[in-house]
Amino acid sequence: MEQSYHEQLIEQRRHLHQYPEVGWTEFETTWFITQRLQKWGYKVYLGHQVIDKDSIRGRNENWVKEAIDRAKAHQVPEDFLLKTDELTGCVGVLDTGREGPVIALRFDIDALPVQETDAPEHFPNQMGFRSKRDGFMHACGHDCHTSIGLTVARWVADHQDQLRGKIKIVFQPAEEGSRGARTIAASGLVDDADYFFASHIGMQAKYGEVILDPYGFLCGSKFDVTFIGRSAHLGADPHKGRNALAAACSATLQLLGIARHGEGMSRVNVGTMHAGRARNAIPDCASIEIDVRGETMAINDYMCEQARNIFEGCAKSYSVGLKVVDQGTVCDLQNDHELVELLKRCAQKVQAIKTIRTRSDFGGSEDAAILARHVQSKGGKSAFFVVGANHLAGHHQPEFDVNEEALDVGFEMYTNILKEICLMS
Template sequence: MDKQIFDEMIATRRHLHTIPEEGWTEFQTTYIVAQRLQQLGYTDIRLGTQVINPKCVLGRHEKTVQAAIERAEDSGVPHEFIEKIEGYTGCVAVLNTGRPGPVTAFRFDMDCNPVEETDDPDHAPNRLGFRSTHHGLMHACGHDAHTALGLAVARWIMENKDQLKGTFKLVFQPAEEGVRGAVAIVGSGILDDVDIIIGSHCGGKVKLSEVGLVHKGVLASTKFDIYYKGTPSHAGNNPHKGHSALLAASATAMMIVGIPRHGDGASRVAVGRLVAGEGRNVTPVNAYMQTEVRGETAEINEYLCEKIEHIVKGNAEAYEVEGRIEKVGEATTIIECPDVLNDLKEIAQSLPEVTKVVDLCSPAGSEDFTMMLRHVVQRGGVGGMFRWGCNHHGHHRADFDLQDTQSMPIGFEVFTRYAQKVNGI
């Protein structure tokens, strides 16, 4: 790997680590990406509502977005840029080489997690001076590295464009956490002409110096926000006049975790958050829940969704409260394209830094890249996903790290060598 590209990639990753932004609030990150792409010579850079269909957006909260806009502007992001993107994050750079060839898309996600970074002095960002400066937010899943890797790949493509054919689309995606962003990118039409799409992720079960090829195991998933609204009353004087949103939500939580697991494959349910009530002696009027389901197949996932919908409706009636359920995230299962995975395998095996190439097939997490892949395949294209390994204590933890100087170059080499293989002259 070219030393200048390497040094810039690591510096970019560490800078992005200091300014983590959660889904749909990546204004500083999107600005940094767009500015760097422009400096590299990309003239077709599409932003905000050019690559995000607002009608397809899931799980975007206006108050959180507005607070992030204020923070971004205070940090130097021009107001004109915010107006240009119309309040929506995301960026796609398009490079047409002028020579016939495939339209190849590479996906890189940008958002962080609502995690407070550890104070452990041995944690690399603390030891080396690039810990998060945003309270309660951290790149605890490596998307800072994904974005920096994407910019490094963009630089390589631009510097080698005379040896390449076809068109490249470099997709810098918001809101992967909670599987919220891909649906809106697909809805914009930016991927309609794509022939090949490749995505990657650091870590998971793949260790440092390893590459994992994703064959199966990515679970379909749906994320729900559930709202209950009851009737207030004095808990001492008039308890019979109140209807408790808290009790309806509590019953819902217990019933969700009690949903029978499906016999045809892996199924997962989770209640991650429940906030309810106004005071000690007031019948709780409001309750808010964050839940999710996952299934090894789309059918299993749909089975779980239907169960939750029935539970919410039933408890609203039983506790005499209003109940509302909102879908705020969606992903599907991975589609296996053997030829693409074989190409990625050959590339990974050719890298001297890679000690092992593993096939990933067992049930794991979810990934909204699957929505992009499904869209491309349905239109006659192909795609695939790989993991470049790192050693970690677990994703979404306060002490997550990925040994950037060792792990990221492997991801870079897989992307750029794949570009050479399918778009090389």
Template sequence: MISLSAYIPEMLETRRQFHHHPEIAWTEFLTTQTIVKRVRELGFKTVVGKALFDVEHTFGRDEEKIQAAMQESLKLGMDPVLLKELEGFTGCLAIWETGRPGPVTALRFDIDCVNVEEDHTDANEAHRGGFDSECCGLMHACGHDAHAAMGLAVAHWVKDNAAELCGTIKIIFQPAEEGTKGAGGIAYSNNLDDVDYILGGHIGVSAHLHEVGIIRAGFMNTTKMNVTFKGSPAHAGSNAEKGRNALMAACNAAMQMMGIARHGSGNSNVNIGTIHAGEGRNVVPVNARMEFEVRGETQEINRYMQETAERMIRGAAESYGVEYKIDIVGMAVDIHSDADLSDMVAEVAKSVPTVQKVFDIDKCSGSEDFSLLAQKVQSHGGKSAFFFYGCNHHGHHRADFEIQDAESLPEGLEICVKMVERLNGKK
């Protein structure tokens, strides 16, 4: 077997390349190109474009932005033939069939960035390394650059070690994790129907460098929604009574929603992230647009939060005489990992020489749309596990997010490939 250290330089280089050119949800065309070209070169079958998704269950796609990103990618070296093949959909499923009977194991790596302007000073690791973001207002501030690069390293390892493996390995490069937009379409497609085991991981979060956290249960159920209110204009001074004020409906709904009575059986959360409203100082505002999210510890609590918010929006619209429309643009559920598969990840993590601490996590705030993939695999009797491999960071989604890639990534990679060895090692 080739030593794992042989895969590390390429993984770090790829991670830094992704970090230098981050792409936001559903616009990861150049990232997808790097992934697709590499896995095809290695000999993987690929599923790309609409075939990767149940398009009805993809969330939060802004077709105008996507079209603009496709045009931009061509200027930056996107292969037009591949771009056509992608049909406007980023991401890739890479499949390795060993030809020997055995389980189907899927590993999921997300690939998108965050709307954060990176810290371009020497205080920031990526700036010191000369690979900080060249894209204004965009940054890999959650480490999905590392995830994508690790997925490619796993692919390389699988190819080199294929003679020792059985069954099928599916490597999912998932777009649009931020805002929990991308997993739904993959979960509802038939691409996971045959999956026996699914593994997901995330760098950082509550695990420090040389620590591994095993997520037994946790993450919040969440629904992300956009609301548009539509009123009618009037002169604000001379006949405001003839107008219908969309801004007031949105603000009123927001005030009510932040005060939703808390559910007695567990944690809940609501956030109104943006409101954009109005046309001009002396016109009764016609248009308002609000982005918000609710979360709940259980699906029941999340449903309660969502339904109450919807009722308040309906009520506010009614009281101001405006029309409204609600779009669901993202969702995730909570995670319930399988004990035996999680135990195996813990055991494997303990066998990594540089890992100093392995701990269980039963409760985890935030949301992660891997949960939808896990739910799908578990719905037909398959098993799921999720883990954090640590780094020292100042907080995710921050301008100074850093991951010490040379130390943290090799540990994540070792856990992934050892899990593949355990699950798909030739008997």
């Protein structure tokens, strides 16, 4: 591959790594992407053109406001911020003007609330591009994904005379927590896609390996549950109180005891609980955050139904009110066989790839599944693949880092995909 693409991959990745932004707050990141796409001649879609507002889950309005102020302070132009409708992410579209397929490539752009390690041997510390935002970090490699997406975008612009069809490059916000994909699916921007591709760097693949047909993507749903009781003094009026904390504790124990499903894997976790105000007062509020998973959508639906019964039952038995906020659902993913074969041909042409694995257990959830399923439901074909990397620590850890040669592999995979699908014969 050309040296200038390699240099661009590294330069962008190191820039993005310094300015991590969590889901729904990626204004500086979106501005960074938009400027470049426009320079290369893309039509850039922003705001409600990309994100269906009614489908948004897990968005903290205070964080969004803070992020907009931060973006302004960092010289992101006001007229651009206005165009975002306070929504992040963007889609660059390049229409070659020649008849051909519509291909959508998706890259996620969000970071995590993780404090980056200050260990001197950590590569971003060595090279001077560690996160400039305390408590936030690109600890899942989405800085790499964004950089690959942008470099692929430039390659498309450079080669548009040889290509046909329409290329849509989707920069998706809020992948973490499976929040962003559904909003892009609902916007209709990928409804006409004949092909959809997405990938992740690292995971269970080492540098030199790719996984072309991962399976075992768990379906999952998240709920924020608040029990609303009534406070009273424990000495004088215990009978007048309604104990929200007791309801939350009871619900937690019952949730962890949901009977397992006989047809496949299931998971349940109560990750946080916040309750009460004072030692001597009956606690009038308690909130818990719950995550359920299922090997199939049917198993996930079963877990959700059982969980909802428990929320309602516990609220009733402790005479407290109940508020349930659905924080989103992610589905499983099935690659189209035809595209697995296509990916195999693409991988064989990448020199750095020594091992091509097809079936391999993913064992996590991936928001791209929602977009992939959406495209398939409209008659298009989808595939998700994993680009191996030597990452020392696990994903979402303060020490997370990948060897940057892996970005070249990701870039070459996507340009090979485009050659297979959009090159004029």
